[in-house]
Amino acid sequence: MNPNFCNRTRREFLWQAGGGFTGLALSGLLENSFLSAQDRTADGQAEWTNPLAEKLPHFAPAAKSVIFLFMYGGPSHIDTFDYKPNMYGMDNKSIDVKTFGRGGHKSKGRIVEPRWKFKQYGECGKWVSDLFPNVGTCVDDIAFLHSMTADSPIHGSAMLQMNAGKIQSGNPCLGSWINYGLGSENENLPGFVVMLDGSGGPISGPKNWSSGYMPATYQGVVIRSEGTAILDLKRPATMTDGAQRKMLDTLRTFNEDHARAHPGNSQLAARIASYELAYKMQSTAPEAVDLSQETAATQRMYGIDKKQTSYFGKQCLMARRLVERGVRFVQIYSGGAHNDDNWDAHGDLVQNHTLHAGQTDQPVAALLKDLKQSGMLDETLVVWGGEFGRQPTAEYAEGTGRDHNAYGFTMWMAGGGIKGGVSYGKTDEIGAKAVEDRLHVRRVHATILNQMGLDPNRLSYFYGGLDQRLVGVEDTRPINEIIA
Numbered sequence: 505m506n507p508n509f510c511n512r513t514r515r516e517f518l519w520q521a522g523g524g525f526t527g528l529a530l531s532g533l534l535e536n537s538f539l540s541a542q543d544r545t546a547d548g549q550a551e552w553t554n555p556l557a558e559k560l561p562h563f564a565p566a567a568k569s570v571i572f573l574f575m576y577g578g579p580s581h582i583d584t585f586d587y588k589p590n591m592y593g594m595d596n597k598s599i600d601v602k603t604f605g606r607g608g609h610k611s612k613g614r615i616v617e618p619r620w621k622f623k624q625y626g627e628c629g630k631w632v633s634d635l636f637p638n639v640g641t642c643v644d645d646i647a648f649l650h651s652m653t654a655d656s657p658i659h660g661s662a663m664l665q666m667n668a669g670k671i672q673s674g675n676p677c678l679g680s681w682i683n684y685g686l687g688s689e690n691e692n693l694p695g696f697v698v699m700l701d702g703s704g705g706p707i708s709g710p711k712n713w714s715s716g717y718m719p720a721t722y723q724g725v726v727i728r729s730e731g732t733a734i735l736d737l738k739r740p741a742t743m744t745d746g747a748q749r750k751m752l753d754t755l756r757t758f759n760e761d762h763a764r765a766h767p768g769n770s771q772l773a774a775r776i777a778s779y780e781l782a783y784k785m786q787s788t789a790p791e792a793v794d795l796s797q798e799t800a801a802t803q804r805m806y807g808i809d810k811k812q813t814s815y816f817g818k819q820c821l822m823a824r825r826l827v828e829r830g831v832r833f834v835q836i837y838s839g840g841a842h843n844d845d846n847w848d849a850h851g852d853l854v855q856n857h858t859l860h861a862g863q864t865d866q867p868v869a870a871l872l873k874d875l876k877q878s879g880m881l882d883e884t885l886v887v888w889g890g891e892f893g894r895q896p897t898a899e900y901a902e903g904t905g906r907d908h909n910a911y912g913f914t915m916w917m918a919g920g921g922i923k924g925g926v927s928y929g930k931t932d933e934i935g936a937k938a939v940e941d942r943l944h945v946r947r948v949h950a951t952i953l954n955q956m957g958l959d960p961n962r963l964s965y966f967y968g969g970l971d972q973r974l975v976g977v978e979d980t981r982p983i984n985e986i987i988a
Contacts, residue, residue, distance in 0.1 A: 555719055555721045556688050556721060557687050557688075558686070558687040558688060559687040561685070561686060561956065562957060562958055562959045562962060562963075563957055563959070564957060565955065565956050566883070566955045566957075566987075567883055567884060567919070567921060568827075568883045568884065568956075569827035569831060569834070569884050570678075570679075570832070570920070571823050571824075571827060571835075571836070571884060571886045571887070572678070572679075572834070572887045573868060574836065574838065574889070574890065575839065575847050575888065575889060575890040576663070576701070576837050576839035576840065576890060576891070577659070577848035577849075578849075578890045578892045578894055579860075579889075579893065579894070580847075580853065580894035580906055581650070581909075581913045582618055582893075582935035583618050583620055583635065583853070583857055584632075584635055584636060584857075584861070585630075585631075585633065585636070585650075585914050585916065587622045587631035587632075588618065588896075588933060588934060590933050591617045591618055591896065591933075591935075592618065594617050594934075595616065595617040596614055596615065598612060598613070598614050599615060601613050601897060601934070602936075603895045603911075603936065604910070604911070605908035605909060605910075606907055606908055607899055607907050613896075613897025613898065614897055615896060615898075616896065616898045616904050618633070619853055619854050620633045620634045622634070623640070625640035625641060625643045626640075626641070626643040627925060628643055628924075628925030630643040630646075630925070635865065637865065638868070638869035638870075639868055639872075641869060642872045643925060644924050644925040645872060645924040645925070646925070647916060647918070647922045647924065647926045647927075647928065648914060648927040648928065649914060649915045649916060649917070649928055649929055649943055649948070650912075650927055650928065650931060651912060651928070651938035651939075651943050652913045652914060652915050652929075652944075652948070653913075653938050654666070654891065654892050655910065656671050656910060657907075657908040657909070657910040658908070659708070659848070660708040661708075662892050662908075662910060663706055663712055663891045664708060664712065666890075666945055667713070668711075668712075668716065669945070669946060669974045669976065670976075673711050674716050674717065675716040675717070675972075676714070676715050676716035676717065676718045676965070676974070677696075677713055677714060677715070677716070677723075678833065679695075679713065679724055679832070679835060680696060680715040680718055680722035680723060680724070681958075681974045682832050682952075682956055682958070683722045683832050684965065685953075685956075685958045686832060686956065686957070686958070688831075689832070690829050690831065693826065693829055693830065693831055694724075694831065695722070695831060695832045695833065696722065696723065696725065696835075697724065697725055697727050697823075697826055697831055697835070698726050698835050698837075699727055699728070699823070699834070699835070699836045701815075701837045701840035701845070701846070702730075703839070703841045703846075704845070705837070705840055706839075706846075717972070718965060718967075727793060727822070730815070793825065793826075795818060795821055795822065798821060798825075802874070803817075805873070806818070806820055806866070806867050806870040806871070807870065808821065813862075813864075815863070816836070816838060816867045817866065817867040817870070819867070820867040820871040821874075823836060823871065824871060824875060824880070827880070828880070838863065838864050844859070846860070847860050850899055850905040850907065851903060851905045852903065852905065853905055854904060868888065872886060872919075881920075882920070882921075883920065885917060885919055885921070885955050886918045886919050886920070887915065887948070887952065888915060888916045889913075889916070889948075890913075892908050892909055892910040893908075893910075893912065893913025893935075894906035894907065894913075895908070895909045895936065896935045897936075911936065911937035911938065912931040912932070912935060912936065912937040912938035912939075915948060921955050921987060922986055922988060923986050923987065926986055928941060928943075928986055929942065929943055943983065946974075947980060948983070949974050949980075950980040950982045951983045953974065953975075954982040954987070960973070960975045961973070
């Protein structure tokens with residue numbers, strides 16, 4: 505056969521089945537042997553096969569799936585879960601305190617005392633703000649981390665660190681690492697799903713669910729809770745299922761021929777698997793996100809019957825349905841775009857946090873209770889937090905707005921082998937910085953990987969001449985104090 509004809513035919517199929525210019529670009533990369541090889545799985549020894557195939561963990565896992573509830577913009581820890589009783593009565597008092605946020609380095613500030621009352625919940629007696637009365641009823645299942653720290657007080661870089669371990673772009677995200685290490689239990693759904701806020705995506709965009717230097721198979725797939733769940737998934741109306749299957753089979757033959765000539769090329773294997781996954785999702789994904797299959801009582805529990813909680817409630821219920829079907833990692837964003845569209849309370853703290861807590865409190869509590877009553881909480885790790893917290897002092901001369909605080913903030917975990925009813929670490933008496941059992945973001949990542957049966961110091965991917973790891977070059981210990 506004329507090789508030029510063969511290459512031309514392959515280009516035509518890539519154009520039709522691979523998405524136009526994207527497929528054509530891939531064809532050029534293949535013909536020029538540009539793609540690099542990566543032929544080992546997470547254990548560093550086994551030969552690479554199907555990138556979507558399920559893999560054995562390093563050790564017995566406590567959790568099978570992760571649901572990360574990302575409060576984009578930076579919720580104020582001292583107004584939510586980090587109770588600071590000594591701050592009441594200090595409103596507008598000027599104090600010496602070192603802060604670093606969007607407004608730069610400061611050494612003095614005006615106290616903004618917490619704008620909500622706190623009360624005790626559960627057998628553990630955890631103090632929770634009136635912003636979260638529903639989540640308060642779940643505290644005996646939650647481990648609160650009150651001494652979190654990050655490397656950047658700027659949204660874009662801080663979000664990248666929370667999602668991908670580094671403040672620079674180009675690195676695989678947490679969900680990508682988990683799917684690289686474990687593969688997918690369900691061959692008909694993506695292993696890493698992302699759901700964005702109705703107001704839009706976060707400031708640094710798709711970098712927050714990118715697979716970075718790993719094959720694209722491991723990147724997050726954005727699913728919507730309203731309208732068409734996955735864009736560009738449905739085949740053209742003029743194409744029959746048989747015609748599409750024939751096209752994909754022919755394309756697969758070309759790709760497999762090329763793969764045999766280039767053994768160990770995992771990125772080509774990932775592309776083949778991606779086409780097959782998309783084909784299978786055409787029939788599987790709509791059922792997975794069809795909330796009409798849920799009872800009216802369940803939908804009310806998540807707040808889907810109310811305008812304020814409907815959007816986030818649908819996302820939380822969809823997350824439960826997805827992990828039921830074997831999806832490894834689901835991330836839901838509360839807040840999008842800029843300023844008061846998310847938790848970034850630079851102006852009116854009360855208006856901002858009342859809005860976003862009001863949208864999420866009932867759905868989050870419903871998710872925890874729903875997972876627990878079904879027995880799924882034992883094997884589903886739920887994580888809550890933003891990219892940083894907020895300062896105890898005002899950002900401006902007037903008003904209640906708080907600047908960013910990466911020196912000390914709160915996150916929490918529940919389920920998946922995590923102790924409930926515990927609080928770990930402390931910030932100082934005004935919540936300005938972590939002072940006891942300081943936790944860096946990488947400690948949270950190490951804990952999540954550990955609960956999924958992956959050794960954070962062993963899970964690596966060879967790239968750029970180095971064995972890259974999510975937690976960095978230094979050994980990082982999970983937070984054993986909160987592990988059951």
